[in-house]
Each structure stands twice: as C-alpha cells, then as structure tokens.
Amino acid sequence: MKNVEYNTIGTCSKHISFEIDDENKIHNVKFVAGCNGNLKAIGKLVEGMDANKVVEILLGNTCGVRNTSCADQLAKAIKKELE
Numbered sequence: 001m002k003n004v005e006y007n008t009i010g011t012c013s014k015h016i017s018f019e020i021d022d023e024n025k026i027h028n029v030k031f032v033a034g035c036n037g038n039l040k041a042i043g044k045l046v047e048g049m050d051a052n053k054v055v056e057i058l059l060g061n062t063c064g065v066r067n068t069s070c071a072d073q074l075a076k077a078i079k080k081e082l083e
Contacts, residue, residue: 001027006077010068013039016077024051026078034070042071055079 006016013034019027029043046054055075063069
C-alpha cells in the first residue's frame with residue numbers, strides 16, 4: 001500500500017492524503033480543511049474504487065466560479081501518482 005500526500009491548489013481544503021493498494025484501489029481518503037461533511041462523503045464514495053475510475057469521474061469537476069474543486073484536486077493527485 002502506497003501512502004500519498006498532496007497539497008491542493010485553489011480550494012478550501014489545503015491537503016489530501018490517501019492510499020493506493022497493489023490493485024490500484026483507493027483507500028483512506030482524508031482532506032484537511034474544506035467542507036467537512038462533503039469531503040468525508042467523497043472519501044466514503046471512492047473507498048475501494050479503482051484509481052483510474054475515480055480520475056475518470058472526478059477530473060474536471062468545478063466548485064462555484066473556481067476552475068477546480070476538492071474532488072478535482074483528488075483526481076489530479078491520483079492521476080499524478082499513476083503516471
């Protein structure tokens with residue numbers, strides 16, 4: 001299991017941590033700051049999901065007038081780790 005730490009850009013959350021297992025499944029997603037309930041829900045929804053599928057679903061999601069979101073930042077962090 002690989003532990004990933006990622007500092008977000010352009011969102012209320014400041015940091016994301018998560019794990020990717022040997023089968024490319026996502027586990028233990030945690031956000032620092034941001035909308036606590038929504039971000040815990042994202043973590044629950046992607047728990048055990050294939051990393052590529054999470055990127056496919058969340059990449060490009062925006063928040064208000066911002067060109068990114070916490071979900072988009074998670075997708076970018078995962079995508080970076082998969083490269």
